[in-house]
Amino acid sequence: AQSVTQPDIHITVSEGASLExxxxxxxxxxxYLFWYVQSPGQGLQLLLKYFSGDTLVQGIKGFEAEFKRxxxxxxxxxxxxxxxxxxxxxCAVFNAGGTSYGKLTFGQGTILTVxx
Amino acid sequence: DVKVTQSSRYLVKRTGEKVFLECVQxxxxxxxxxxxxxxxxxxxxxxxxxxxxxxxxxxxxxxYSVSREKKERFSLxxxxxxxxxxxxYLCASSLLAGRKETQYFGPGTRxxxx
Numbered sequence: 001a002q003s004v005t006q007p008d009i010h011i012t013v014s015e016g017a018s019l020e021x022x023x024x025x026x027x028x029x030x031x032y033l034f035w036y037v038q039s040p041g042q043g044l045q046l047l048l049k050y051f052s053g054d055t056l057v058q059g060i061k062g063f064e065a066e067f068k069r070x071x072x073x074x075x076x077x078x079x080x081x082x083x084x085x086x087x088x089x090x091c092a093v094f095n096a097g098g099t100s101y102g103k104l105t106f107g108q109g110t111i112l113t114v115x116x
Numbered sequence: 117d118v119k120v121t122q123s124s125r126y127l128v129k130r131t132g133e134k135v136f137l138e139c140v141q142x143x144x145x146x147x148x149x150x151x152x153x154x155x156x157x158x159x160x161x162x163x164x165x166x167x168x169x170x171x172x173x174x175x176x177x178x179x180y181s182v183s184r185e186k187k188e189r190f191s192l193x194x195x196x197x198x199x200x201x202x203x204x205y206l207c208a209s210s211l212l213a214g215r216k217e218t219q220y221f222g223p224g225t226r227x228x229x230x
Contacts, residue, residue, distance in 0.1 A: 009156070032216050043120070043206060043221040044159075051216055090158060094216055102147055102166065102210070103174065104219055106158040 002027040002093050006107035013081050014115045021076040021110050023065075023091030032094035033074040034104070035065055039087045047089075050074065061085070086114045119143070120222035122207055128228045135194040137225050139207030146212055148190035149219060150174075150182060153204040165190055197229045 003026045013019055025031055032051050036044040048059025055067040065076045074091060088109045095103040123138035139148065147166050151159040151174075161174030163182040171182050179201060183191045190209075194201055205225045210217035 004158075006158075034218070036221075041224075043223040044208075046218055046220070049218060092159075096216060102217070103161055103164065104149075104159075106151075106160075108156055108158045 002031075002095060002105050004091050004093050004105055004107035006089075006091055006110050008110050009108065010111045010113070012113040012115060015083050016080050019076075019078045019081045019085070019112070021089050021091075021112070023074045023076065023107060024072050025074060025091070025093045026072065027093050029097065031067075031074075032096060033065075033067060034092045034094070035059065035063070035074075035076050036090045036092065037061075037087045038090065038109075044090065047076070081112075081114055083114045083116060086112055088112070120207055120209055120220050122205075122222040122225050124225050125223060126226050126228075128230065129194075129197050130230055131198060133194075133197050133229075135197050135227065135229075137192040137194075137205055137207075137227070139190045139192070139209075139222055140188055141190075141209040141220070142188065143209070143211070143220075144187065145209035145220075146187070147210040147217065147219075148184065149208040149210075150180075150190065150192045151206045151208065152176070153206055153224070159206060162192065197227075199229050201227065202229045203227060 005024045034049045035047040091107040092104045149164040150162040165184045181193045207222040208219040210219045
């Protein structure tokens, strides 16, 4: 069965600093990967997704993620964090096979705190 | 823009009550999903539906049922609410069944069962 691990439960950075949020997945075939962001009290908003092709994916709000098959990783990055980026971030893998086709498996989430 | 709405942002119910959570999407999406979100556990799939009157169990269906009588509406039902069902419930939809599709989420319903 597929799984997603986000090793960091909570990360704190200063405004203007760079950011990397880690995501590792376990999946038997080519993964389809997503990053979502959830602001306090809100639903999830899609930041970016990887289906195929270029392994460096650009998303909204200045975020990017790099798919590394050899490391089973899909880490999210931003070169300069803004206070409004404070939120919880979720990595997810799409199930493209079997009876659970269409299901997303999510990681545990990483809470990002931004200091002024 | 895709819009997924949920009938309530906050609900307080008593143990043993029957609870209905409603979700509506306005983009003619085939797939609809119900997740629950708990701190440290991420989102876990309860049920999903890829067509009217069709439903599939997710990872944690126990204690829940669903109904999809119309394409745009997907209801989650707690037959007899219990305190361990206190959680944030998120509905999502995606366009086509059988395809790799992005899921779009509603704002969530925070349910407290006393």
